[in-house]
Every structure is written in structure tokens, then in C-alpha cells.
Amino acid sequence: MVRVALALVAGGAGLVVLLGYFLPELRAAQALLLRWGMILASAAVLVGILNLASVHLGKLRHREKNAPYSAVLIASLAATFVLGLLLKPGHPVLAAIINAIVVPAEGTFMALLSISLLSAGVRLLQRRLDLMSILFVASAIAVLLSSARVPSIETPIVDSAAVSWLTDVFSLSGARGILLGVSLGAIATGLRVLLGADRPYGDG
Amino acid sequence: MAQMACPVCGERNPDHHAYCRVCGSALHEKLPDAPSSVTEPAGPEPVIPQWLKDALAMSDQVSGEAKEMEGPGRQAGPVEQASASDRGRGEENLDWLRRLTQGAEPRAGDSVPPSPAEARGEGQAGEGSEAGRTETSSDQPTVLGKWLQRSRQTLPEDPASRSELGIEDASTVPDWIGDLRAKGVAAGTPESSSAEEWRRSEAGQAQGEANLGAPGPLGQDEELPEWLVRAMRGSEGTAPPPQSAQPGPASMEGLTAGKAGEVQESTRGFERDEAPQPARPLPTTTSTIEQGRVRREVRPPPPQTASEPAEDDSLPNIATGGLHSPEDAEHLFIDLPDWLSGSATASASSLDESSTTEPLEARPASLPSWLEGMRPDDAAELRTDLDLPTGGASGFSARETDPDRSSEDRLIDLEFLASLASGIEDRDNFPRPPQREAPAPPQRSPESPPATPVDAKVQRTEVPLLDQLLGESQTAAPLLRPRHPAAVRPLRWLIASALVVVTAGMLLNASQSPIVPAPASEPATQALDLLRSIADLSPLLIMAEYAPARAAELEMSATPLLQDLLARRHPRLALVSTSATGPLLAERLLEGAPAARGYQEGIDRVNLGYLPGGTLGISAFARGPLEAKPVDLTLQSSADAQPLENVTALSDFAALLLVTDSADLARAWIEQSTGLRGTAVLVVIASAQAAPLIQPYFQSGQIDGLVSGMQDGASLETRSSGTGSAKAYWNIYTLGMLLSAAVLMGAALWNVLRALQGRASGGAPGA
Numbered sequence: 001m002v003r004v005a006l007a008l009v010a011g012g013a014g015l016v017v018l019l020g021y022f023l024p025e026l027r028a029a030q031a032l033l034l035r036w037g038m039i040l041a042s043a044a045v046l047v048g049i050l051n052l053a054s055v056h057l058g059k060l061r062h063r064e065k066n067a068p069y070s071a072v073l074i075a076s077l078a079a080t081f082v083l084g085l086l087l088k089p090g091h092p093v094l095a096a097i098i099n100a101i102v103v104p105a106e107g108t109f110m111a112l113l114s115i116s117l118l119s120a121g122v123r124l125l126q127r128r129l130d131l132m133s134i135l136f137v138a139s140a141i142a143v144l145l146s147s148a149r150v151p152s153i154e155t156p157i158v159d160s161a162a163v164s165w166l167t168d169v170f171s172l173s174g175a176r177g178i179l180l181g182v183s184l185g186a187i188a189t190g191l192r193v194l195l196g197a198d199r200p201y202g203d204g
Numbered sequence: 205m206a207q208m209a210c211p212v213c214g215e216r217n218p219d220h221h222a223y224c225r226v227c228g229s230a231l232h233e234k235l236p237d238a239p240s241s242v243t244e245p246a247g248p249e250p251v252i253p254q255w256l257k258d259a260l261a262m263s264d265q266v267s268g269e270a271k272e273m274e275g276p277g278r279q280a281g282p283v284e285q286a287s288a289s290d291r292g293r294g295e296e297n298l299d300w301l302r303r304l305t306q307g308a309e310p311r312a313g314d315s316v317p318p319s320p321a322e323a324r325g326e327g328q329a330g331e332g333s334e335a336g337r338t339e340t341s342s343d344q345p346t347v348l349g350k351w352l353q354r355s356r357q358t359l360p361e362d363p364a365s366r367s368e369l370g371i372e373d374a375s376t377v378p379d380w381i382g383d384l385r386a387k388g389v390a391a392g393t394p395e396s397s398s399a400e401e402w403r404r405s406e407a408g409q410a411q412g413e414a415n416l417g418a419p420g421p422l423g424q425d426e427e428l429p430e431w432l433v434r435a436m437r438g439s440e441g442t443a444p445p446p447q448s449a450q451p452g453p454a455s456m457e458g459l460t461a462g463k464a465g466e467v468q469e470s471t472r473g474f475e476r477d478e479a480p481q482p483a484r485p486l487p488t489t490t491s492t493i494e495q496g497r498v499r500r501e502v503r504p505p506p507p508q509t510a511s512e513p514a515e516d517d518s519l520p521n522i523a524t525g526g527l528h529s530p531e532d533a534e535h536l537f538i539d540l541p542d543w544l545s546g547s548a549t550a551s552a553s554s555l556d557e558s559s560t561t562e563p564l565e566a567r568p569a570s571l572p573s574w575l576e577g578m579r580p581d582d583a584a585e586l587r588t589d590l591d592l593p594t595g596g597a598s599g600f601s602a603r604e605t606d607p608d609r610s611s612e613d614r615l616i617d618l619e620f621l622a623s624l625a626s627g628i629e630d631r632d633n634f635p636r637p638p639q640r641e642a643p644a645p646p647q648r649s650p651e652s653p654p655a656t657p658v659d660a661k662v663q664r665t666e667v668p669l670l671d672q673l674l675g676e677s678q679t680a681a682p683l684l685r686p687r688h689p690a691a692v693r694p695l696r697w698l699i700a701s702a703l704v705v706v707t708a709g710m711l712l713n714a715s716q717s718p719i720v721p722a723p724a725s726e727p728a729t730q731a732l733d734l735l736r737s738i739a740d741l742s743p744l745l746i747m748a749e750y751a752p753a754r755a756a757e758l759e760m761s762a763t764p765l766l767q768d769l770l771a772r773r774h775p776r777l778a779l780v781s782t783s784a785t786g787p788l789l790a791e792r793l794l795e796g797a798p799a800a801r802g803y804q805e806g807i808d809r810v811n812l813g814y815l816p817g818g819t820l821g822i823s824a825f826a827r828g829p830l831e832a833k834p835v836d837l838t839l840q841s842s843a844d845a846q847p848l849e850n851v852t853a854l855s856d857f858a859a860l861l862l863v864t865d866s867a868d869l870a871r872a873w874i875e876q877s878t879g880l881r882g883t884a885v886l887v888v889i890a891s892a893q894a895a896p897l898i899q900p901y902f903q904s905g906q907i908d909g910l911v912s913g914m915q916d917g918a919s920l921e922t923r924s925s926g927t928g929s930a931k932a933y934w935n936i937y938t939l940g941m942l943l944s945a946a947v948l949m950g951a952a953l954w955n956v957l958r959a960l961q962g963r964a965s966g967g968a969p970g971a
Contacts, residue, residue: 017823031831034817034824038832041817045784089787090811090837098752098788106753114944115700121948122695125955137952144945147892147915148938171896172903179871179900 007196014194053077142166699947706943710936724919727902728765731887731909732920735769735859738885742858743851744775745829747873748790749782749864754891755789760914760933762863762889763796764921767928770799775858776847777809780833782821782869787813787837793863796929805838810845813837823876826854855882863889867897874901887911 013033020030056070064070080097087093121140124133146158146166192198207216208231210224217224217231224231724732738744746766750758769775777800779790791811794800803809812833815821825832830842830852842848850856854877864870870888877886885908890898892913902910911917918934921927 027827031824031827034820034827035831037820038815038817038824041820045816088838089813090791090805095788095791098785099792102785103752103755103789103792106751107756110753114940115696115703118699118703118944118947119692119696122699122951123692125952125959129955129959134952134956137948141945141948141952144941144948148941148945150942167896167899172899175897176900178897182868182871 003199006201007199010199010201011194011196014190018190018194049077049081702943702947703940707936707940710939711932724923725910725912725916727899727910728912728916728920729923731911732765732768732924734885734908735765735861735887736772738769738773738775738858740773740775742773742775743778743847743849743856744769745778745780745854745857745860746790746793747780747782747860747862747864748786748793749862749866749869749873750786750789750891751783751865752785752789754865755792756933757891757914758863758865758889759793759796760930761891761911761917762793762861764917764924764928764930765887765889765911766793766861767797767799768920768924770797770803771925776849777803778812778829778845778847778851778857779809780812780815780825782815782818784814787811806836806840807846810842810847811837812842819872819876822872826877826880828852829854853882854880855884857881857884859885859887861887861889865891865894867894870894870898870901874906878906885909 016026017030017033020026053074056073059067059070060074080094083091083094083097121137124137142158143166146163189198193200208219208221209216210227210229210231212229213224213227215224215226221231223229777794779787779794781787781790783789794803794809800809805811812829813836815825815833817824821832830848833842836842836845854860860873860877860881862870862873864873867890870890874886874888886906887909888898888901888907889911890913892915895910895912898907898910899912901907911920914930914934914937917930921930
């Protein structure tokens with residue numbers, strides 16, 4: 001019974017939102033349901049934060065391995081949360097936290113990723129020398145050269161027509177194929193949820 | 205002429221006849237095709253329940269009354285003798301009952317008496333047919349009234365008269381039919397369907413009642429007993445519908461209500477233990493009432509011999525280890541699909557209707573394609589796989605290949621397969637049809653092409669192969685072990701050092717960069733032109749949808765365009781993001797544009813903050829920006845903010861500037877705002893990684909401009925103001941790419957040469 005009720009609620013809400021795109025009479029109900037969804041998503045973020053905190057607090061209580069990192073996380077979370085409540089999200093202190101900690105740290109990880117990828121590319125043909133590996137390395141080199149410019153030289157390394165051909169044929173065809181697949185998958189998933197075949201909200 | 209009494213029905217036949225002219229049974233005991241139906245007792249003596257003993261005693265009493273009615277001088281007929289012998293073996297023949305009650309496994313070679321089949325078949329006929337069970341059973345024929353025995357002995361010898369009665373003369377029956385009948389009687393196959401005969405008898409009964417009182421033209425001159433007439437009149441209104449394929453109404457007429465009640469009470473235990481069954485081998489009791497007289501032909505239910513595999517009651521025991529409870533019996537048939545039970549019933553009816561007009565061999569059973577494909581070879585495989593005892597289903601394949609088999613036999617086998625499919629424990633491996641099959645598969649004509657066989661053996665052998673292929677597709681080929689694993693760490697340090705040195709050197713000499721950026725792409729140029737065309741002080745919405753890790757790239761890509769726009773049109777800015785860090789990254793983005801430094805919060809720009817819900821929030825925001833974000837980042841009302849003056853819908857913005865590193869978020873914004881943004885310009889500033897996936901939206905006209913990565917940013921900076929950090933970053937970026945490409949090419953050439961050298965020397969390829 002609960003399963004049926006859940007499926008009816010989910011399917012009905014999805015149907016109203018879907019029909020709201022086509023029927024002006026349902027747009028008010030559609031907007032209402034969407035706003036409800038936003039509120040629930042905000043609450044879900046809070047639930048996720050509480051879950052994260054509880055997990056790391058448990059690690060601290062049981063003195064598990066890497067517990068100091070959990071302590072740092074809890075402290076950072078509490079400080080940011082308290083500062084956000086007290087100073088409002090747009091305060092310069094919070095902006096400084098983003099600019100001085102978050103952005104440099106994540107940028108550093110991205111730079112390390114570039115070094116790791118280049119190292120892996122160097123050793124790829126050393127570990128596995130087959131056709132697919134050669135094609136992979138050749139593609140990477142072609143993309144890098146097509147985007148780069150030789151200093152003091154106006155002419156690009158790879159001809160613009162060749163770059164356009166590579167972009168329009170290979171990249172665009174692949175991108176469109178991916179988008180079509182994503183769209184079809186989204187349609188199928190939406191229909192399955194509307195019809196109750198998929199229950200991402202659980203079976204009750 | 206010497207005559208011989210039929211050991212089955214008691215009909216007296218000429219001595220030279222090999223088969224009974226009434227029931228077709230073999231008259232001689234040692235006929236090769238007529239195996240004995242006598243069941244040897246197997247195992248210990250069964251424990252007979254009291255109610256059954258009472259039933260047997262009642263049967264003896266009724267038989268004694270019949271003898272007294274005939275008079276003392278009459279010799280006991282064959283039927284009585286047979287019934288007496290049956291009673292003598294009564295406890296032996298209850299072996300099936302012992303198996304049911306004790307759950308014993310039937311042993312190979314045991315013949316199973318037909319009593320359970322009778323009990324279940326009769327039980328389907330309803331309560332009122334319980335009395336008929338006693339009469340139709342070959343094990344208990346003693347309840348036949350004297351009138352019935354006498355009517356049999358007075359059957360006319362005239363072929364014409366017998367033909368009118370529907371009795372075939374044995375002399376007019378072809379030999380092959382006689383053989384078939386002999387096999388059928390011996391193997392338990394009724395030679396004709398009793399359901400059709402029952403319907404005919406019903407019609408005859410109605411006609412006979414209309415002509416009640418008229419003298420009968422035939423030799424059935426025995427008047428009906430008074431109790432039988434009462435029972436018949438009382439049962440007129442409660443007779444089962446003639447569509448039922450279950451026997452009973454004809455035999456039900458033979459007992460008084462009181463006797464029927466006694467027998468019914470005594471046999472109720474069977475009914476409780478028996479589950480409904482789609483189709484049964486029908487008893488061969490026929491009853492015809494003509495002009496107030498009853499002529500009955502009691503043909504015993506098919507005896508089961510050792511050569512004939514046990515029917516429904518024993519086969520599940522073989523497959524499942526015995527029916528130990530009523531739930532087992534119910535479970536046996538609950539899983540029977542509707543299409544199967546429906547087809548079984550329909551097949552039984554169709555067989556009844558046509559069994560008298562065409563040879564049975566010409567009418568194949570209506571089997572589903574998967575089951576048809578199993579015939580006959582896979583049936584043997586199935587039996588082998590299930591390791592069935594020979595006493596149970598060993599004859600299955602042989603019977604399937606037997607051309608003399610009737611369609612009812614095939615129907616019985618169908619039930620057997622269904623019971624196996626529902627009863628075996630490992631039924632997941634059993635080739636079963638999907639539950640949503642058509643309710644009634646069409647009757648296949650003999651000319652129709654055979655169904656595509658489903659070779660279960662091939663499937664079973666190919667399943668591991670498919671599983672292996674799937675497993676291989678998910679596991680990558682093993683990598684070669686490096687010859688010098690310790691050399692990996694120095695290699696990483698060498699690459700990192702080269703990149704740091706080159707980029708740091710270029711960063712220090714950014715003002716003297718010799719690198720000339722490429723000309724701006726067409727989407728970027730179009731974006732710049734469109735943004736320059738918006739009205740002054742018009743509202744502009746900026747969606748900051750990127751992670752802090754991509755901030756450097758996207759800020760360098762967006763700043764030249766934003767700087768040019770702010771310097772030229774001074775738009776009022778509104779910032780929003782579906783990322784938790786997005787609002788602050790948007791603030792950081794504005795700080796990078798010198799023209800935005802004079803913008804004041806709440807007057808020239810408003811930060812609407814975090815938009816929760818992902819695509820849901822985007823959709824809500826597109827339909828009502830102020831309703832979706834009623835307050836800004838400073839918790840002030842968005843409607844009161846000056847930058848959002850006269851803005852109530854998305855189309856009220858002059859332009860939408862989406863800065864993103866995610867193709868999914870770009871797709872969400874583009875798709876959710878389509879049709880709602882009116883004439884607002886939508887420009888996407890994307891990272892170099894996400895730009896190829898967004899390019900189709902520009903090609904299709906869903907977005908008005910696309911700035912792709914740092915290259916377009918540097919190009920726009922060169923084209924617009926010419927000042928900024930974008931070109932410096934681009935120089936470092938492109939030099940790093942050149943260095944990376946060179947390293948990759950060198951490493952690839954080195955590895956290929958080493959591999960070729962290794963192969964030339966006969967060693968292992970690779971390092």
C-alpha cells in the first residue's frame with residue numbers, strides 16, 4: 001500500500017510538472033511543485049552535512065585511523081557554519097576563506113593531476129603497446145598541438161583547417177552522440193519514474 | 205458358441221475374440237500388448253484409516269444386497285469376482301494412499317493404482333459427484349447395482365441394435381483400432397473421451413425423460429430402482445454444466461442421497477488433500493437413459509502398470525520428493541501458468557469433441573513453442589538432468605516418440621512437465637516460458653511449420669561463454685610489469701620540474717611574451733558582438749556554475765568579455781549559482797574585472813546566492829526568478845533590489861551569461877530556459893574540456909555565443925581592450941601544452957623503438 005502511494009505521489013507530481021510545459025493551466029501547480037522540490041533539496045543538503053559530521057565524529061570517538069583529519073574537517077565545518085550564520089554568506093571573511101583556502105587547494109590538485117596524467121601518458125606505451133594505446137597517445141598529441149602556438153610564429157603548428165576538421169568532425173560528432181544518448185536516457189528514466197517502474201525514492 | 209467373460213467389464217464375448225467388444229480389453233491374460241494391471245504390493249502393509257475401512261465395509265454391504273437381489277442360484281459374475289479380488293487387495297492397492305500420508309517415495313517399478321487420480325478427478329466434479337466415484341472406480345465395482353449387471357448381460361447381440369446404442373461391435377472394428385484400444389486400456393488411455401459421451405448422455409437423458417413410460421425397444425428392460433429415480437429427479441437441477449470436462453453427472457446418478465453422503469463423507473479426505481487440476485484422464489463411464497431405462501457402460505479407469513509412468517499423483521513425488529502436505533499439492537498447481545492450464549482445459553474439450561471422428565494421432569497437442577521445441581530429444585535431456593527415477597518418467601521420452609500415443613497422453617505429459625516446472629527445487633534452471641505468455645496458444649495444425657526449437661542444452665552451454673565474455677569486457681588486459689618500477693618516481697619528478705620551470709619562467713616574463721594568441725573563434729566573436737548590442741543599464745544575469753579548481757581557467761576566459769561588457773554598457777548584475785561555492789566564486793569573478801569594482805552591492809549588483817535543487821531549481825528559477833530566490837545573499841528581498849527592478853521573469857533580463865565547467869549544468873540551463881528567456885541573449889563561457897559538448901547547442905542556435913576556454917578569452921582580450929591577464933595566462937598555458945606534447949612524442953618514440961628492438965632480438969616486448 002505504501003509502495004503504491006509513493007508511486008502515485010511521485011508519478012502524479014512528475015506528470016503535473018511535465019504537463020505544465022504544455023498546458024498553461026498547470027503552470028501554477030508546476031511552479032508550486034518545483035518550489036517544494038527546492039525546499040526539500042535544501043533540507044537534503046542539511047541532512048547530508050549532518051551525516052558527514054556524524055560519520056567523522058564517530059571516527060573521532062573510536063579513535064580510528066586518520067582521526068586527526070576528521071578533527072580538522074569537523075573544526076572547519078563548524079567554523080564555516082558558525083561564521084556563515086553570524087556574518088552572512090557574502091561577508092568578506094567568508095570570501096577570504098574561499099579565495100585563500102578553497103580555490104588554491106583545489107587548483108593545486110588540478111595541477112598535480114596534469115603532472116600525473118603526463119606521467120601516465122609517458123609510461124602508457126611502455127606498459128602496453130597495442131593499437132588502442134597508440135591511437136590514444138596520438139590523439140592527445142594532436143589535441144595539444146592544435147591548441148598550442150609556437151612562440152613568435154603567427155602560423156599555428158597545425159593548420160586551422162585541420163583543426164576545424166578535427167573539431168567539427170570528431171569532437172562534434174562524438175559530443176552530439178553523447179548528448180543524444182543522455183537525452184534518450186533522461187527520457188527513458190523520466191518515463192520509468194513516472195510509471196513507477198523505477199523508484200529512486202525507495203519502496204517504502 | 206463358447207463365450208468368455210471380459211475380466212474388466214464382465215461382457216460375455218465369443219471365445220475366439222481377442223478383445224472385449226464393449227470395452228476393448230484383452231480377453232486373454234497373456235497377450236503381449238496387454239500388461240497386467242495387477243499391482244504387486246510393495247513395502248509394508250499400509251495403515252488404512254478408519255473412514256476408508258468403513259467405506260469398504262459399506263461397499264461390501266451394497267454388494268451383498270445386490271447378490272441377494274439376484275438370488276442364490278446365480279453365480280458371481282466376472283465383475284463381482286474382480287471386485288472381490290480387488291477388495292482382497294484393497295489394502296494393497298492403497299499403497300498410493302500410504303505414500304500420500306507418509307510421504308514415501310514411490311519406488312522404481314512400482315505401479316501406482318489409479319485411486320488418487322480418481323479421487324481428484326471426482327473431486328473436481330463437486331460434492332454431488334462423490335457417489336459416482338465409487339461406481340466408476342475399477343477398484344470398487346461392487347456397488348454396481350444388480351440392474352446394471354443384468355443390463356450388461358442383456359445387451360443385444362444384433363450389430364444394428366448395438367450400433368443404435370452406440371456400442372461398437374468388435375468384429376467391425378479394424379485391427380489397428382483394436383490394438384489401440386488394447387494398448388489404451390492396458391496403458392490407461394481412454395479410447396474415447398467420456399466428456400463428449402457424458403454430454404450425449406445428458407441429451408439422451410432429457411429425451412428419455414420426455415418419453416418416460418414408453419417401452420424400451422432395447423434389451424435394457426430393467427426398471428430403475430426407486431431410490432435411483434429419486435436421486436435422478438433430485439439431481440436434475442444440480443447437474444453440473446455440460447461444458448465441464450470433469451466426469452460425474454452420469455455416475456452421480458447411481459446412488460441414493462444417503463449412500464452418496466456416506467461415501468462422500470468417507471472420501472472427503474481425498475478432496476481436502478487434492479488440489480484442482482486443469483485436466484485429467486477422464487473415466488470411461490457412459491450412461492444413456494432412453495425411455496426411462498438406463499444403460500450404462502462402466503469402463504474402469506485406466507490401470508497403471510509398471511510400464512506406464514505414473515500420472516500426476518506420483519510424478520510430483522518423483523520430482524519433488526513427495527507430497528507431504530496439502531500445501532505441496534496446491535503448490536504443485538499454483539505455479540501452473542494460466543496459459544498452460546487454459547490450454548490444457550481447452551485441449552481436453554477439443555479432444556473430447558473430435559476424438560470420435562478422427563484419428564488421435566493426427567491431432568497434435570497444443571503445446572507452447574518452447575515445449576514443442578523440446579520434443580522429443582530435449583525431453584530425454586531434461587529427464588537426465590533431473591535424474592528422475594525410471595519408475596516415474598523413464599517412459600516419457602519413449603511415449604513422446606510413440607506414434608500410437610494419443611493426444612490425451614500428450615496432454616498428460618504436458619501436465620507432467622508443468623508439475624515438474626513448478627515442483628522441482630532448482631526450477632530457475634528449468635526452461636520455463638515467461639509468465640506473460642498468451643493465454644491460449646493457437647492450435648497448431650499438422651501442416652503448420654514446426655515452432656523454432658529452443659535448445660535448452662545449447663543455452664546451458666552458452667551461458668558460461670556469455671558470462672565469460674561479459675567478464676572479459678569489464679576487466680582490462682593486464683599491464684606489463686615495468687622492468688624498473690623505481691624509475692617511475694624520478695620520471696614524475698622530472699616532468700613536474702620541467703613544467704614548473706617553463707610556466708614559472710613564462711609567468712615572470714609575462715609582459716614580454718612573444719606568443720601571439722590565435723584569432724577569436726566565430727562563437728566567441730558573435731558573443732562579444734551580441735553583448736555589446738544590449739541596452740545600457742539593462743539587467744544581466746550571471747550564472748557561476750564551476751568548481752574552485754577551474755576558477756583560474758574560467759576567470760581568464762570570462763574576464764575579457766565581462767570587462768568589455770561592463771565598460772561599455774554598465775549593465776545591472778544579478779549573480780546566482782546552483783553550487784554552494786558558486787556565489788562566492790561569482791564575487792571573485794567580478795573582482796577580476798576592473799570595470800566592476802565600482803559596482804555596489806544592492807545597487808548595481810545583487811548576489812542571489814545558492815540555488816538549491818539542481819535542475820529542479822534551474823527550472824523553477826527560469827519560471828520565476830524572484831519566486832525561486834526571494835532573498836539575496838544578504839537576506840534582503842530580491843524584489844526590492846535595484847538591479848532587479850522591473851524584472852519578474854527570465855525574459856526580462858537583457859542577457860544571460862553562463863560560466864561553467866560542466867556540460868551537464870550547461871545543458872540544464874539551456875534546456876530549462878528555452879522558451880522562457882524571450883529575446884534575452886544567452887552566452888556560455890565554458891572550459892576547454894566542456895566546450896566540445898556545448899558546441900552543438902551553438903550549432904543548433906540554442907545559444908547565441910560560446911567562449912571556449914582560455915584561448916577564446918585571450919583572443920577576446922586582444923580584440924577588445926588589450927589589457928588583462930588572459931594573454932599572459934594563455935602564453936603559459938600554450939607553452940605547457942607544447943612541452944607536454946613534446947614529452948609525449950619523445951616517450952612514444954622511445955617506447956616504440958624499444959619494443960621493435962625487443963621483438964627483433966626475440967625478447968619480450970615492452971620495458
